[in-house]
Amino acid sequence: MSKGRMEAFSDGVIAIIITIMVLELKVPHGQDLAALRPLAPAFLSYVLSFVYVGIYWNNHHHLLQAAHKVNGRILWSNLFLLFWLSLIPITTAWIGDSQFARWPIILYGMVLLMAAIAYTLLQLQLIAQEGRAAPLARAINSDLKGKVSLVCYASAILLAFWNPLISLGLYILVAMIWFIPDRRIEKILAE
Amino acid sequence: MSKGRMEAFSDGVIAIIITIMVLELKVPHGQDLAALRPLAPAFLSYVLSFVYVGIYWNNHHHLLQAAHKVNGRILWSNLFLLFWLSLIPITTAWIGDSQFARWPIILYGMVLLMAAIAYTLLQLQLIAQEGRAAPLARAINSDLKGKVSLVCYASAILLAFWNPLISLGLYILVAMIWFIPDRRIEKILAE
Amino acid sequence: MSKGRMEAFSDGVIAIIITIMVLELKVPHGQDLAALRPLAPAFLSYVLSFVYVGIYWNNHHHLLQAAHKVNGRILWSNLFLLFWLSLIPITTAWIGDSQFARWPIILYGMVLLMAAIAYTLLQLQLIAQEGRAAPLARAINSDLKGKVSLVCYASAILLAFWNPLISLGLYILVAMIWFIPDRRIEKILAE
Amino acid sequence: MSKGRMEAFSDGVIAIIITIMVLELKVPHGQDLAALRPLAPAFLSYVLSFVYVGIYWNNHHHLLQAAHKVNGRILWSNLFLLFWLSLIPITTAWIGDSQFARWPIILYGMVLLMAAIAYTLLQLQLIAQEGRAAPLARAINSDLKGKVSLVCYASAILLAFWNPLISLGLYILVAMIWFIPDRRIEKILAE
Numbered sequence: 001m002s003k004g005r006m007e008a009f010s011d012g013v014i015a016i017i018i019t020i021m022v023l024e025l026k027v028p029h030g031q032d033l034a035a036l037r038p039l040a041p042a043f044l045s046y047v048l049s050f051v052y053v054g055i056y057w058n059n060h061h062h063l064l065q066a067a068h069k070v071n072g073r074i075l076w077s078n079l080f081l082l083f084w085l086s087l088i089p090i091t092t093a094w095i096g097d098s099q100f101a102r103w104p105i106i107l108y109g110m111v112l113l114m115a116a117i118a119y120t121l122l123q124l125q126l127i128a129q130e131g132r133a134a135p136l137a138r139a140i141n142s143d144l145k146g147k148v149s150l151v152c153y154a155s156a157i158l159l160a161f162w163n164p165l166i167s168l169g170l171y172i173l174v175a176m177i178w179f180i181p182d183r184r185i186e187k188i189l190a191e
Numbered sequence: 192m193s194k195g196r197m198e199a200f201s202d203g204v205i206a207i208i209i210t211i212m213v214l215e216l217k218v219p220h221g222q223d224l225a226a227l228r229p230l231a232p233a234f235l236s237y238v239l240s241f242v243y244v245g246i247y248w249n250n251h252h253h254l255l256q257a258a259h260k261v262n263g264r265i266l267w268s269n270l271f272l273l274f275w276l277s278l279i280p281i282t283t284a285w286i287g288d289s290q291f292a293r294w295p296i297i298l299y300g301m302v303l304l305m306a307a308i309a310y311t312l313l314q315l316q317l318i319a320q321e322g323r324a325a326p327l328a329r330a331i332n333s334d335l336k337g338k339v340s341l342v343c344y345a346s347a348i349l350l351a352f353w354n355p356l357i358s359l360g361l362y363i364l365v366a367m368i369w370f371i372p373d374r375r376i377e378k379i380l381a382e
Numbered sequence: 383m384s385k386g387r388m389e390a391f392s393d394g395v396i397a398i399i400i401t402i403m404v405l406e407l408k409v410p411h412g413q414d415l416a417a418l419r420p421l422a423p424a425f426l427s428y429v430l431s432f433v434y435v436g437i438y439w440n441n442h443h444h445l446l447q448a449a450h451k452v453n454g455r456i457l458w459s460n461l462f463l464l465f466w467l468s469l470i471p472i473t474t475a476w477i478g479d480s481q482f483a484r485w486p487i488i489l490y491g492m493v494l495l496m497a498a499i500a501y502t503l504l505q506l507q508l509i510a511q512e513g514r515a516a517p518l519a520r521a522i523n524s525d526l527k528g529k530v531s532l533v534c535y536a537s538a539i540l541l542a543f544w545n546p547l548i549s550l551g552l553y554i555l556v557a558m559i560w561f562i563p564d565r566r567i568e569k570i571l572a573e
Numbered sequence: 574m575s576k577g578r579m580e581a582f583s584d585g586v587i588a589i590i591i592t593i594m595v596l597e598l599k600v601p602h603g604q605d606l607a608a609l610r611p612l613a614p615a616f617l618s619y620v621l622s623f624v625y626v627g628i629y630w631n632n633h634h635h636l637l638q639a640a641h642k643v644n645g646r647i648l649w650s651n652l653f654l655l656f657w658l659s660l661i662p663i664t665t666a667w668i669g670d671s672q673f674a675r676w677p678i679i680l681y682g683m684v685l686l687m688a689a690i691a692y693t694l695l696q697l698q699l700i701a702q703e704g705r706a707a708p709l710a711r712a713i714n715s716d717l718k719g720k721v722s723l724v725c726y727a728s729a730i731l732l733a734f735w736n737p738l739i740s741l742g743l744y745i746l747v748a749m750i751w752f753i754p755d756r757r758i759e760k761i762l763a764e
Contacts, residue, residue, distance in 0.1 A: 002256075005198055005202060005252050005255075006252075007578055007581075008198075008199060008202045008581060009202045009205070009206055009248060009252075011578060011581045011582045011585055012202055012203050012205075012206030012207070012394075012585050013206045013209060013210055014582070014585075015206075015582055015585030015586045015588075015589060016206060016207055016210040016211075016585070016589055017210060018586060018655075018659070019586055019589040019590060019593065019659055020210065020211075020213075020214065020589075020593075022593075022659045022660065022662060022663060023214075023593065023596075024218075025663050027597070027663060027666045027667050027670050028667060031671040031674035031675070031676060031677065032674075032675075032676050033676050035676070036676075036680075047656075050652075050656055050659070054649070054652040057582060057652075058645070058648050058649070058652075061578050061579075061582075061648070064578075065575075072249070075249050075252070076245070076249070076370075079241075079245040079248075079249075082209075083238075083241055086209070086210055086213045086241075087213065089213060090213060090216050090218060093218045094218050094219060097218050098222040101222035101223075102222070102223075103222060103223050103224050103226070103227075104222065107227075179649075193447075196389055196393060196443050196446075197443075199389075199390060199393045200393045200396070200397055200439060200443075203393055203394055203396075203397030203398070203585075204397045204400060204401055206397075207397060207398055207401040207402075208401060211401065211402075211404075211405065214405075215409075263440070266440050266443070267436070267440070267561075270432075270436040270439075270440075273400075274429075274432055277400070277401055277404045277432070278404065280404060281404060281407050281409060284409045285409050285410055288409050289413040292413035292414075293413070293414075294413060294414050294415050294417070294418075295413065298418075384638075387580055387584060387634050387637075388634075390580075390581060390584045391584045391587070391588055391630060391634075394584055394585050394587075394588030394589070395588045395591060395592055397588075398588060398589055398592040398593075399592060402592065402593075402595075402596065405596075406600070454631070457631050457634070458627070458631070458752075461623075461627040461630075461631075464591075465620075465623055468591070468592055468595045468623070469595065471595060472595060472598050472600060475600045476600050476601060479600050480604040483604035483605075484604070484605075485604060485605050485606050485608070485609075486604065489609075
């Protein structure tokens with residue numbers, strides 16, 4: 001099966017996810033600058049989630065670039081990833097609404113953790129399909145960044161019981177680690 | 192006529208359907224874990240409908256993979272399918288809101304039944320266009336799964352008058368039957 | 383300029399328009415069949431508008447099929463068409479909310495009229511680009527259906543002052559005329 | 574890396590942005606013509622923003638037409654542009670709600686200014702990738718229109734403290750300047 005439609009469908013879903021988050025930013029009540037103040041937490045969470053969804057789209061783009069075919073199992077791994085990404089808008093809105101309270105921060109971390117696990121599964125399925133000697137397998141190799149992220153998300157979930165702002169800091173840290181898209185694939189494909 | 196734009200348009204509509212369902216999950220009122228409890232039925236219906244729409248997208252993908260051209264009648268059969276799929280988000284939300292009450296469960300079953308009939312019509316139109324000797328006709332052949340699903344939906348609608356949770360169980364059962372995408376097409380195309 | 387992205391962008395916008403209309407169908411208050419009754423006018427207008435947007439997508443598909451290149455003027459004609467189509471969801475919702483009152487029906491007719499004019503302009507721009515001897519020009523030729531539609535919309539707008547239900551009947555009539563997609567283009571391209 | 578998916582993703586996001594703006598037009602309360610009056614400012618801002626997003630899509634289309642490959646930095650520049658465009662719907666809604674009050678007009682100008690800066694950055698990244706001798710670099714060359722726009726946005730933001738309607742006039746002026754898509758690229762590519 002060709003990968004074209006899976007890419008197109010994922011592009012569609014991710015484009016919608018990244019855009020409907022902005023619907024959670026409610027039009028300010030009032031006409032002056034002060035009316036914007038209550039939107040600040042919602043806006044900050046929007047920026048963070050926009051960056052996260054952007055990172056996933058970027059990496060998904062790179063990952064599929066290195067793949068040649070897809071099968072039923074890959075389609076479902078991809079839908080599993082999209083499912084968790086689809087929960088980012090509502091958890092983002094809850095973070096903003098609650099002004100960074102404990103449970104919203106924990107739930108957000110859980111969604112990020114599950115999305116990261118789903119992405120890892122998708123990677124494994126694609127490697128299994130391409131073969132362990134294919135460029136994709138060599139490009140991903142140790143996947144250090146992926147492992148660090150999983151540890152950070154898990155720690156953030158636990159640390160939120162102590163102080164949710166530390167967890168928020170960890171989410172921002174992981175976003176910064178991934179901000180640079182996956183050069184490994186770009187390099188090995190260029191070889 | 193080439194099938195490219197019909198695939199692209201369907202991908203767009205299905206991507207939007209699968210994503211706007213999440214808009215029905217309202218941001219919790221409150222900041223603690225208990226605030227999530229009232230969302231449980233809505234979340235469960237979201238998961239079920241996500242799987243259903245995912246199944247339709249997967250099978251649509253496989254079906255069109257085996258087709259070569261489309262005509263006006265196929266375009267309208269496809270729109271007829273998309274129409275019924277577009278009613279999944281609102282019926283899903285009603286199930287969640289009403290906490291699995293009788294009539295929402297019946298209506299949900301009717302929408303699933305009509306979507307299944309529309310999918311069957313689309314299949315017939317595509318087979319008519321490809322010819323009965325083409326791989327597509329051989330791949331679909333008896334369509335046992337399709338017939339079982341229709342019977343399950345119809346039974347679920349009737350059984351809901353007795354106990355809506357049995358109907359819900361049937362919907363979950365059908366989803367499980369279809370979870371494995373249509374290998375027949377994949378196999379015959381690979382020949 | 384290639385036409386691919388204009389098709390993709392139009393597919394995206396039309397897919398969103400056809401899908402967000404369903405957001406106007408509010409989840410029923412109540413759990414029984416009677417709770418669905420107030421949704422009837424909204425549902426009927428949804429079906430009508432779904433068919434209209436489906437017709438536009440179908441004809442747009444056929445029209446672009448016969449074109450080879452686009453230019454800046456064509457891109458804007460296309461955006462002009464998408465603008466009027468984008469007003470269909472809100473006017474549809476107003477029709478439903480007001481239970482087919484006079485002014486919503488008139489406004490709906492105006493949006494349909496403007497969309498039809500915009501479609502005609504797009505056709506003219508495409509013919510101008512392709513040349514009057516190209517298949518596209520021959521395929522469209524007299525455009526009888528287009529002219530009948532314009533007359534029907536204009537009449538419906540005027541007749542609404544007398545009885546809005548007659549206008550509604552005319553909108554349904556035009557939808558029925560167009561339901562069969564534009565065979566002319568299909569035939570001449572097949573030659 | 575091929576540019577196809579970046580185009581498709583941008584098409585998706587821009588299509589959603591241009592379409593969700595219409596969701597901010599609320600269904601009128603009432604059934605007569607007078608019920609439409611309160612929607613006038615929201616409708617006018619919708620038209621203006623539709624034109625702006627249309628311009629961005631048109632120019633993005635032209636710009637990418639002249640590019641051949643993308644890299645990680647270009648993907649992020651593109652997301653940076655999409656981020657600012659994604660804020661157009663909410664600022665548009667605020668303008669409409671507040672009936673062209675000072676701060677909404679200023680915020681709208683800031684979003685337009687940031688989008689223009691992001692677009693310029695994307696242009697620079699693409700030129701850096703294509704090389705300064707490539708058609709793209711020659712096509713963009715002095716980018717007079719881009720510079721005039723930046724000056725207009727900045728002036729509009731400052732002038733809003735005196736009279737927000739002058740700023741609105743400047744936004745309309747810039748839209749008119751850009752209404753004609755970037756012929757330079759079309760011409761040089763045609764050479």
